[in-house]
Amino acid sequence: MRKRKSYIGFIAPGFCLYTLFMIVPLFVAVYYSFFSWSGMGEKVFIGLGNFRRIFLDPRMASIFRNALGNNFSYMLVALFVFIPLQILLAYLIHIKIVGGRAFKLFIFLPYVISPSIIGFFSLLVFNPNIGLLNATLQSVHLSQFAGSWFGDVGKAFPLLVGIIGWQGIGVGMVIILANMTDIPGEVIEASVIDGAGLWKRFWFVELPFLKPSIVNVIVLSSIFALTQFDIPFIVGGLNGGINGRLDFLNLVFFRYTFGDSYNGETAMGFGASISVVLFLIIFVIAMAQNLVMKRFVEKDGNP
Amino acid sequence: MIKKKQGIAGWAATVILALYCLIAVILIGNMILSSFKTKTDLIYNTFGFPKLFVFDSYAKVVIDDGFLRNFLNSVILTFVSVASLLFFSAMTAYGIARYEFRAKKFLEMYFLVGLMFPIQIAILPLFVIMRGLHLTNTFLGMVILYTANLSFSLFIFSRFFRQLPSALHESAVIDGASEFRIFAQIMMPISKPVIFTVGLISFVQIWNDFYLPLVFLTKRALHTLPLAIYQYLANFLAYWNYVFAAATLALVPIIVVFFLFSEQIIAGLAAGSVKE
Numbered sequence: 001m002r003k004r005k006s007y008i009g010f011i012a013p014g015f016c017l018y019t020l021f022m023i024v025p026l027f028v029a030v031y032y033s034f035f036s037w038s039g040m041g042e043k044v045f046i047g048l049g050n051f052r053r054i055f056l057d058p059r060m061a062s063i064f065r066n067a068l069g070n071n072f073s074y075m076l077v078a079l080f081v082f083i084p085l086q087i088l089l090a091y092l093i094h095i096k097i098v099g100g101r102a103f104k105l106f107i108f109l110p111y112v113i114s115p116s117i118i119g120f121f122s123l124l125v126f127n128p129n130i131g132l133l134n135a136t137l138q139s140v141h142l143s144q145f146a147g148s149w150f151g152d153v154g155k156a157f158p159l160l161v162g163i164i165g166w167q168g169i170g171v172g173m174v175i176i177l178a179n180m181t182d183i184p185g186e187v188i189e190a191s192v193i194d195g196a197g198l199w200k201r202f203w204f205v206e207l208p209f210l211k212p213s214i215v216n217v218i219v220l221s222s223i224f225a226l227t228q229f230d231i232p233f234i235v236g237g238l239n240g241g242i243n244g245r246l247d248f249l250n251l252v253f254f255r256y257t258f259g260d261s262y263n264g265e266t267a268m269g270f271g272a273s274i275s276v277v278l279f280l281i282i283f284v285i286a287m288a289q290n291l292v293m294k295r296f297v298e299k300d301g302n303p
Numbered sequence: 304m305i306k307k308k309q310g311i312a313g314w315a316a317t318v319i320l321a322l323y324c325l326i327a328v329i330l331i332g333n334m335i336l337s338s339f340k341t342k343t344d345l346i347y348n349t350f351g352f353p354k355l356f357v358f359d360s361y362a363k364v365v366i367d368d369g370f371l372r373n374f375l376n377s378v379i380l381t382f383v384s385v386a387s388l389l390f391f392s393a394m395t396a397y398g399i400a401r402y403e404f405r406a407k408k409f410l411e412m413y414f415l416v417g418l419m420f421p422i423q424i425a426i427l428p429l430f431v432i433m434r435g436l437h438l439t440n441t442f443l444g445m446v447i448l449y450t451a452n453l454s455f456s457l458f459i460f461s462r463f464f465r466q467l468p469s470a471l472h473e474s475a476v477i478d479g480a481s482e483f484r485i486f487a488q489i490m491m492p493i494s495k496p497v498i499f500t501v502g503l504i505s506f507v508q509i510w511n512d513f514y515l516p517l518v519f520l521t522k523r524a525l526h527t528l529p530l531a532i533y534q535y536l537a538n539f540l541a542y543w544n545y546v547f548a549a550a551t552l553a554l555v556p557i558i559v560v561f562f563l564f565s566e567q568i569i570a571g572l573a574a575g576s577v578k579e
Contacts, residue, residue: 006482010398011410014391014453021451022417025425025432032428039431089320098309098317105565106324112561112568114511116532117550121330123539130543132333132350166326171572178573227421230513234533250423257427258518272427279424286419 026279032272039268050273064274067240067247068281070157074248075225077161083217086172087210091202093173094180104177108170115167119234122163126150150235156245164231168224172217179213180206215293219286226282229254249278331554338547345544360548370549372524373531377510377553380442380527384449385505389498392453396460397486401472411461417454426518433519440522448519449509456501459575463497464490500571503564510557528553 033050035043053060089107093100110118125132126149134146150156183206191205229250232241238255240247257271309317337345338360340353348354364370399410422429429448430439438444467490475485491498513529520526526534532553535546561568 007398007402007404009483010394010402010486014395014457015410017391017447017451018395018414018417018453021429021432021448022422022425022454023413025428026420028428028431029425032431092316092320097313097320099321103320103324104569105562106327107320108565108569109327109558109561112507112511112557114529114532114553114557115513116529116536117334117554119536120532120546120550121334123536124330124333127539130349135349174569174573178570223419223421227423229423234513234536253427258430268427268431275424275427279420282420282424 029272029275029279032269033276035269035272037267037269043269046269050270051277053270054273054277063244063247063252064249066244067249067252070246070248071226071228073157074161074164074228075222077165078221078225079218082165082169083172083214083221086169086217087176087207087214089169089173090177090180091206093177095198104170104174108174110167111170113167115230115234118163118167118231122150122159122231122235126159150246151242153243153245156236156241160232160235160241160246163235164228167231172221175217175220176210176213179210183209211293215289218293219289222285222289223282226278226285249274253278331558334547334554335551337544338551340544340547342544345547360545361552364545364548364552368545370531370552373526373528374552376442376525377528380445381506381509383442384446384509385502387446387450388453388456388505389502391450392456392501393460393491393494393498394486395453396457397464397490399457400461400464401467401469401490414454414457417452418458422448422452423514426514430518439519440525442525444519445515448515449505449512455575456505459501459571460494460497462574463494467493496567500567503560503568504571504575506560507557507568 032043034045034047036046036049037043054064055061089103093104097103113121123131128134128146128148128151131149133149134143137143137146147155149159187205187209188201191201196205227250228248232246232248232251233254235241236246238251240251253271253274256267256274259267333350336353337349339356339358340348341355341357341359344354395414399407399414433439433444433448436444438447471489471493472485475489480488511529512527513533516527516530517533520530523534528549532546532549535542535549539546
């Protein structure tokens with residue numbers, strides 16, 4: 001590779017597009033967040049007023065806490081249920097259980113389905129009147145278990161988490177699976193000769209090799225959890241479902257920023273402050289995870 | 304079939320996973336079958352085979368509701384955006400990966416920021432910028448946004464370009480080819496497999512994208528398939544027999560692409576998500 005100025009010509013167009021439409025907006029959001037602004041007309045500087053409203057206004061603070069709580073609950077499920085499941089699924093496919101190749105395809109399949117169609121499926125299955133689930137329960141004389149599903153305060157959130165998980169679980173699985181395939185054969189052979197069973201082989205030999213992909217899946221899942229929008233919006237509606245059980249930060253943001261006939265309020269300055277808070281949360285969590293992981297990886301002496 | 308022995312636990316896993324995979328098969332299969340039912344058939348026989356295969360729902364959706372328009376919108380927007388994204392991200396990645404210069408390390412990091420902060424975080428200023436440029440409710444605006452969101456493609460491309468032997472470039476220089484010609488006529492042809500993989504993944508993502516069209520394409524005539532289906536869902540009980548046909552039309556192309564090229568899609572997605 002030589003030093004030549006022509007790299008500028010290759011990089012400039014992509015750099016400009018990316019900077020103007022991806023990076024600049026991140027900073028402009030911070031600027032807007034200090035203003036009271038409906039999106040049209042005058043911006044009025046109000047300092048930290050928007051942030052004060054998010055955290056201190058009793059009505060707003062409870063909406064915000066509820067939504068953020070849902071984001072975090074989903075994140076905990078992703079980290080402590082979905083990721084172990086993804087590792088397990090990848091491992092089962094990796095050791096070539098019967099049907100593994102087909103399972104890989106069909107577990108991944110929902111990922112390529114548009115969120116609106118996922119929303120349609122969830123209506124089909126969980127609609128209290130015409131849904132598959134209640135119909136099936138009735139036909140096997142278990143109608144006492146039939147319910148209103150997304151209309152049920154206790155069930156709406158777990159159901160939603162299940163649907164989002166169903167759609168996305170394949171991605172982490174294939175990332176981890178690709179990493180498993182990279183484990184050098186000799187390492188595994190040596191452990192087999194040493195008499196390690198499947199479980200021991202997995203825990204002591206393969207898992208340490210999987211750190212890079214697992215770290216990545218953790219980061220990707222956390223960001224995904226904090227920016228949930230599509231499926232909650234389609235299934236639960238803009239107002240966050242029954243009792244706000246399906247509300248997420250991005251929905252709150254969308255409601256206030258772009259407004260709608262129900263709220264009758266378009267508050268772009270306030271919306272910007274919500275997205276700034278979201279930005280900061282993602283930033284802090286990503287940094288924290290990076291630090292923790294680095295320490296983890298270094299301590300075990302395994303790059 | 305001769306297979307190495309699989310214990311009880313293995314068979315239990317096989318059975319559980321088979322049942323789990325059935326969920327997707329049943330949902331998709333039922334949707335396709337139901338799209339051929341009449342409304343009464345659908346009400347009394349929601350989850351069975353159609354008594355009679357009719358195309359009423361398709362006729363209604365395509366002819367009366369202008370679903371063809373939504374379909375074409377999706378096709379045009381997806382293809383133009385994927386082509387534009389491939390061109391710009393490959394070119395940028397090439398410039399970063401194949402040349403040595405001072406800001407190289409910085410640029411590599413800079414372009415990764417887009418992976419960390421999804422476009423939703425900055426959607427509001429983006430909306431103001433787009434409105435200022437009169438790009439809301441235009442396909443041009445959408446193509447620009449999908450192209451600007453290039454971190455993922457760029458990442459896969461630069462990984463590929465970095466591992467190409469530099470001799471390739473040098474022999475072309477001796478032949479007197481210009482830098483851009485080397486890129487277009489030598490590098491692009493040997494990158495075909497990567498271009499194909501990145502293209503497939505972007506195709507799936509843009510075809511299915513819900514959020515950006517929701518914000519930027521508010522005019523009904525510009526709605527893409529995911530938005531059109533969402534509109535049907537909003538009036539679900541009145542039109543639910545049509546949703547089957549609409550959703551089938553939207554889903555079948557992507558399912559076909561997925562089953563034809565699942566290896567490339569899965570491998571590409573996995574490769575693009577693991578940073579060294």
